[in-house]
């Protein structure tokens with residue numbers, strides 16, 4: 033075996049230390065799988081207060097000042113708890129040692145100094161990537177993620193010799209766009225202010241740093257890689273993505289089956305698997321008790337879990353609700369988000385006690401119970417770069433009904449006469465993202481549902497799918513080698 037490939041993975045989130053969305057899961061799952069593949073992969077994360085609180089005091093590697101940041105910086109080195117992965121922490125207390133989330137207050141307002149916070153983080157990552165901070169280690173590949181670390185490839189592009197750069201888009205909707213004067217306030221290198229640099233319609237765009245300067249771009253599903261090249265999904269960045277399409281690939285995320293498998297899930301009352309489904313009925317009963325659902329225990333229960341924002345399309349479910357209830361469906365919703373959507377969900381539950389129930393909060397235990405106990409999982413996202421819950425649902429035999437977009441299109445096989453006969457069907461897809469199309473797909477599911485044998489075959493086909501990180505990590509490793517010209 034050759035020398036272990038050295039990879040620096042820069043991220044603003046990392047499960048289980050700090051998480052707001054899928055990026056945190058990718059940062060953990062992908063790096064761990066890369067480590068298992070024999071690479072020397074290391075993570076770099078801001079030293080948020082909530083992160084330091086969860087760790088033993090880390091070792092201080094260096095203390096220094098960087099350009100554009102008036103506060104002193106410390107680089108810390110520790111290991112990700114439970115894993116064997118080295119973790120660098122960028123400690124700038126003025127930026128990261130505060131109460132609240134990684135990007136904003138508990139109330140949901142962005143931190144006003146976000147550009148300064150993440151520009152400083154990127155500068156430290158770039159210096160680390162150039163071997164200037166840790167005398168014992170220099171990466172050959174730097175993998176950055178989303179706008180918060182998108183300046184890393186841009187800063188490295190100014191260096192005569194630098195590691196290969198890979199940039200992953202987890203959600204193009206978040207771009208790190210700020211007024212033009214931010215650029216000079218951050219004292220970013222002057223050559224980067226150009227239309228083929230960080231300037232975007234007169235503003236500063238962090239994400240453009242990744243899109244233009246990384247050697248390779250990836251996003252989290254093949255379909256999303258195509259969609260973001262169109263005006264509908266590209267938010268004005270689609271011309272750049274079309275221009276770079278030869279260097280843009282979609283790699284479907286993996287999931288962590290150690291946490292999401294009904295054969296050993298500690299959050300659910302009864303375990304089950306594809307060869308013995310009997311436990312699922314007990315979990316369904318527990319779910320119905322938990323949410324005070326009434327009615328025939330055999331009648332189908334559908335679940336929705338996710339952020340209550342326009343992207344996730346929960347409003348389509350609410351618009352379709354009268355028809356879905358008439359068809360005999362019961363519904364449980366778990367999520368938090370926009371006040372207006374929360375209010376609509378609350379009203380729907382109040383209007384249909386025993387048929388519709390909701391928990392407006394964040395709850396891992398309930399998410400697991402719902403995945404195990406429900407019959408159908410509704411995911412009508414208007415766009416979905418990858419999505420995790422539909423993949424969990426497959427493993428739990430909770431048949432997904434999804435809008436045919438992004439990672440939803442790539443992970444669920446629509447049940448048609450042909451795919452059912454062939455045994456490849458795993459769920460139901462619909463298009464476009466309208467209540468009518470959703471109703472049509474749910475109706476197809478409800479027609480099949482009473483045919484227990486055929487329904488079970490559909491469940492089992494989904495349960496046997498493998499979306500583990502090993503598969504995705506092998507794709508990334510091949511891409512790193514390509515980026516190095518190997």
Ligand code: ADP
Nearest residue numbers: 053054338339366367393394395399419420421
């Ligand atoms: P996104 O990253 O766009 O929010 P994903 O489907 O990729 O969507 O990942 C969301 C993750 O967060 C999933 O693991 C999902 O179960 C979880 N999640 C979202 N909302 C809640 C909630 N209210 N309670 C528990 N888990 C949630």
